Amino acid sequence: MLNALEAFNPDIILIEGPPDAEALIPLVLNAEMHPPVALLVYQPKQLELASFFPFAEFSPEWQAMRYGLENRAPVRFMDLPMSLAFPMRELNAGAAAQGAKKQESRDPFGEIARLAGYSDPERWWDALVERQGEGGIFPVILELMSALREGNLLPESRETLLREAFMRQRIRETQKEQYQKIAVVCGAWHTPALAVEQFSASADAAPLKGLKKVKTEATWIPWSFDRLAAQSGYSAGVVAPAWYRVLWETTRTAEEPVSNPVARWLTQVAHLLREKDLTVSPAHVIEAVRLAEGLATLRRTTLPGIEELREAAVAVLCGGSEKPLELIDRQLVTGEVLGAVPATLPQPPLKADFEAQARSCRLAKNTQEKTLELDLRQEAQLKKSRLLHRLQLLGVPWGRVSEVGAGKQGGFHEHWQLKWLPDYEIRLIEAGTWGNTVEEAATHKASRRTRDSEDLPELTQVLGIALKADLPVLVPAILSKISAISALAKDTLMLADSVLPLAEVLRYGSARKMNLNTVEQLLDQIVPRVCLQLPAACTAVAEDVAGEIARKILSVNRALGILRAAAHEAAWQKTLGQISDVQGVSPLLAGLAARLLFDKGLRTATQTGDAMHYHLSHAQAPAEAAQWIEGFLYGSGLLLLHQQELWQTLDRWVREMPDEHFIELLPLLRRSFSRFPDPERQKMLDLVKSGGQPKSAAVSATDWDSARAEGVLALTKKIFGTPASG
Known part of the structure; x- marks a missing residue:
């Protein structure tokens, strides 16, 4: 495009962009402006009405702005102002969504791409335009777009028609100012609609009259390559920003390319892989370049694209493995680049x-x-x-x-x-x-959130953040609201949810030297109520609800570990005992309570073994026994590794289980054991292979029962999901 501008030497440049932001164009040459950046146009009184117009260094619009400013040619934006587009967009949101859906179902670019043998229009456009050079491409694009739009086979939305009418009016205004050589930089789809001699000026002006107008403001903001990639498609994004930057940097002169972009990109891949301790030699890079260029030749394109580059990188540099592709895509296809704007830029x-x-x-x-x-x-x-x-x-x-x-x-x-x-x-x-x-803003927003909320966990969360944010002025009102709600709260689980955030408030408050006596008083009210009411909340509950209650029990247990208050700990221990022993409690929760009591040293290994033996006895339904095991093993299986009596009880239960029950419970057992870290699971498997004896124990030939070991090994592998040959 730059070659075309230099050859044309325009008197003025019109660019598809919002006139609301036209005053910001000169900042493009500011030394502190580093693309990718975006123009942000928004309505100050209704900030959800905002639009971003992103630019990379290689964006045609960005280069057109730079060319005009450097060559002292006026540069203007010619699209429909957002001051007119915002009200229309708000009123026609539903119709616009339907129109977009209709256009998506009949995507002309997508249909042509499929006819040409491409999986998506982005790659077709890349092969047709981006990699073929500029020679004679603009007349071809105009002819193609004219054919696609001929006969109005794909009716445009009202907003698109108004935009194009406004653009034609801007061109006419420019012509009236006696500019002779007018360069227009716009999306390819609009090119047939900008031949002003084919349209009536009065017909263009009529629909623009009476449009509602709102106040807008605009500024430059930093953008990123990943956001550019996310906006690919008709949103004028870029599939592979990092690759296009390499392509731009190596081919931006009118002469021969200063270097081979394919070799440069693949060399960057090699450097990246070497940083990850993968062996890649210069010979690998040379072969990868040859492969990428060979693929491009087979596919009849003048230059490899990102698909050919990725295939060559995988085949040669990665040894056929696609595992490094995620890293390559993130850093060298999309790119981890964030732009910058001048610090002196006027801003709110x-x-x-x-x-x-x-x-x-x-x-x-x-x-x-x-x-x-x-x-x-x-x-x-x-x-x-x-x-x-x-x-x-x-x-x-x-x-x-x-x-x-x-x-x-x-x-x-x-x-x-x-x-x-x-x-x-x-x-x-x-x-x-x-x-x-x-x-000031954080204080006011948190204050409003406190006033509007009736949710105890949310309020305790706000309290914690407010204290960590050093906004003590908020604390009295939040504590007052928490106290009022907790005093009337009948939901035990909601009260339980508030204990850990309040405990963390005390911990962080002490680190910040804050006086939090009120928080201590709140906990003195809430913790006893939770301890008293929780056992009843654990009875007659569904399995999914029991899982949620288990997380709350662990949360309270962690909170009391932070508080280290003897009275609260004593009440909590009594509560765990009731949950563990009372009839009717969910087996999952009973097992979890038994585990916590053992961890606290309140139940001996013998007592815990008796409880396990009871819950795994034939008198209990197999599904309930499996749930008890799941709760007991919640979070860690080390207990089984270090307590032989518990391991043997579980081992006996599994071995004696009828086949039909085992198959029925296998998914639940797998779920329980899959939560353990891999080293723990491996140790359990080793324990099974050793016949239930730890490796450190001396086992004589007379102690070893090979038949027993082989019998349980296959079952254990099923539970762990380990292949039979493993």
Whole structure:
């Protein structure tokens, strides 16, 4: 396209884009502007009405803007303004959806691609246009689009017709300004509709009159390659942004390419694989280039495309294995690239405050997931934690908290996974309705959320985030609401859900030196009620409900481990005893309670073995026995490995089970054992092979029963889902 512009030397350039953002075009040449970026046009009073217009460095529109600015040719946007499109889009949302569905069912590009032997229109367009060079391609595109649109066989939506009418009007206005050489950069589909001499000016003006108009604002925002790829198709996206960047960088001059893009891309693949300790030699790269070019020749294209490159990479560089493809696709097909915009760009107050805080905290946006370890005893790292938690309250989950690594004091450490998405830019603008700074907006939004919510777990979650976000002004109102709801709550399971968040509030509060006496008082009210009412909630429940209650029991157990309050622990131990022993309790929950009692040292191995023997006896239904085992083994099978009596009881139950019962219960047993880590499962299999004796024990020939060992080995492999020959 650049060659065509240079040959034409236009007086003015019109680009398919929103005139609302025309004033931002000069920023394209700003030294701090690094594509991919996007124009964001939005309605300030109704922020859900927003549109993104993304550009990569190799986008024709981006290059046209740069060419015009560098050659002092005026550059204008010519599409229907979003100030007119937003009201129309809102009113016709249902009709537009139906129109889109109809157009999708009769996709002209898709039909031509299939006739040409391509699986999708993206690859057809890539082979037809992107890889064939520019010589004479524009007249061919115009002829093809004219044929596709001839006879109005595929009726356009009202919005498309209005857009094209507006574009023709813009061309006429430009002609009236005495511009002679007008270059138009637009999507191929629109080209036949922009021959203004074939349309009446009055007919174009008529439907544009009376359209409702709203106020819009626009700005540049960073974009990413993965978002460009996600918008492929008619959304004007790019299937393989990282590959097209290589293609652009190596073929952007009018002369011969400065390097071979195929060799360059495959060399990057080789470097990537070497970083993962895979052996790839220069000879491999040479052979891969030859294979890709050979495939392109067979498929009658002048240059290999991403399909040929991927096939060559798998066959030669990956030794036929497709396992590395995910890594190659992520880094070298899509690409992990995030653009940047000038820091001086005018922006809403809250977004400006966010950018300033992010710079102060030395937090850089990145579309690739990054790990961040924070020590809250250091002020600089505590500051990062506050910002990330405040953003969570605003619905901008830049960071996600995960479990603190082993060996670190959980109360003073946070482990974050950071990943920035371009969509967060519009969320920050939306959050501006709550305040002009991150702190103010987070406070107001959390306050409204507290006022509107009647859900106890949600309120405890908000309380925890508010404290971690250092917004103490919110705490009294949230605690008051939690206290009022919990006092009247009759749902035991809802109360149980609130215990762990409140316990974590105490833990994090102590790390931040906060006075949380009210939280302690709340727990003193809630925990006894949970302990008293939970056994009844565990009786006569369905299997799926029992699974949900099991997670709540584990949550409360973890919370009381954090609190370490003797009175609460004593009440909880009594509750577990009731759940374990009372008739009518779900077998899954009874087994879980028995396991927790054993882990706490409240039941001996002998007592636990007696309980297991009872629940696995012939008097119990096989399905109920299997559920008890599932609950007892919840989370870890180490107990069976270290307690021979328990292992032998389970072993005997499995061996004595009738075949029809075993086949019936096999899926449930597999589910139980599949939750164990692979090393634990392997140790259990080794234990079976050794006849139930640990490897460290000395086994004499007289102790070994080969027939018994062979008999249970096949059953154990079925339970583990291990092949019989394994």
